[in-house]
Amino acid sequence: MASSSSSSPKTPVLSPHLIVIFLATIILLPSNTHASLRKFKSIISFGDSLADTGNLARVFPSLDIASDLGNFLQLPYGETFFHRPTGRWSNGRLVIDFIAQKFGLPFIRPFLGSCADGNAFGCTIDDFRHGVNFAVAGATALDKEFFDKYGVEITFPFASLKNQLSWFEHQFLPVVCLEPQDCKTYLENTLFFVGEIGGNDYNDPFFKSNKTLDVVQEFIPHVVKAITSTVVELIKLGAKTLIVPGNFPIGCNSKYLTKYQSSNKSDYDPETGCLNWLNELSRQHNMALRAQLGCIQNQNPNVAIVYADNYGASMRLYHNPEKFGFSRLGSLYSCCGGEGPYNISLTTNCGSPGSYTCPDPSKYICWDGLHFTEAANRHIANILVEESFDGPTLTDEGYHCSSDMVTDV
Secondary structure, eight states: OOOOOSSOOOOOOOOHHHHHHHHGGGOOOOOSOOGGGSOOSEEEEEOSTTTOSSHHHHHGGGOOSOGGGGGGGSTTTTTTTTSSOOSOSSSSOOHHHHHHHHTTOOOOOBOTTSGGGTSOSSOOGGGGTTEEEOOOTTOOSSOHHHHHHHTOOOSOGGGOHHHHHHIIIIIIHHHHOSSHHHHHHHHHTEEEEEOSOSHHHHHHHHHTSOOOHHHHHTTHHHHHHHHHHHHHHHHHHTOOEEEEEOOOOGGGOHHHHHHTOOSOGGGBOTTTOOBHHHHHHHHHHHHHHHHHHHHHHHHOTTSEEEEEOHHHHHHHHHHOGGGGTOOSGGGTSBSEEOSSTTSOOSSSOTTSTTOEEOSOGGGOSBSSSSSBOHHHHHHHHHHIIIIITTSOOOOOOSOOOOTTTOOOO
């Protein structure tokens, strides 16, 4: 890991290519189709640990990785709602769980290790009529081959977004769609979540490979293209309603705040205490993603694509924690962690010997340094459903769509 510095890296200067894309995001026009106005029969989710409801837990025993990652399979993970670890990286429910409940659907079953994956795991195919979750903790939007070129180590190369899409197309669909018309009906009545994904494409370079901001910033167009290409492929397969979340403000993340501590007060937002330069990276990713989603929406007027503003929803909590029931200390400190300025140790994970768990997780936004508490997930889900899902879908109004970031359909 890179050592903490007394000053932050230089604020990045956007390339002309990205500036064109970012300016495009300011145009949002109303659409006649909104995700919140429909009754969906199922949810299909792709993503990483922020959406993983048990996939990594199903395959974890067979993985040759550091044993300390196994802490997520022990208490205090899952203590608040399930009263046991479920493979979710939180003390309770995730955003995707709350959204499923809001649509009157059961919690989404993980795909790996299930009967839909070709393995008997105490379920039947009917259990997946309400959807399936392909999200895997540690997953990246980009494949291992991309990171190899930059000398970046990633934790779970088997679980990239491309691989998740392959599981969906080649393993899941043939099982649940016995007839073409059945498949068409099933997909048209399914709400697709393509993310949150992309966070680990930046986490791994920073935390595992000591990459600089300038290098990580180069990844943005590639990460966005991986996400939008997946959206395009899902539309080709028959998806009609897709929610595509942006990335969260990593500059408010207690693990980032611990790693990149700075004595320069100007590095921090005076209102929230978040690191400005890291949040700027998240904003750049999100602006590029929104712009390209607008291009895809314009090419597919009969499909509803909704950008879920994870950044804006979570910043509400950081700007006014008391309004949402959090303590001022709990806005940036981790509930479960080790010795450190934000209750985080870069060498002691939540649940490990020497770690500490706060007595009331509902007062904290951050659970373990990288993930949210159930309380934070509930508020974020409420904001997304009430605002992002009921707002305008993305539309492009004559602006330039980057040809190297969008696949024609």
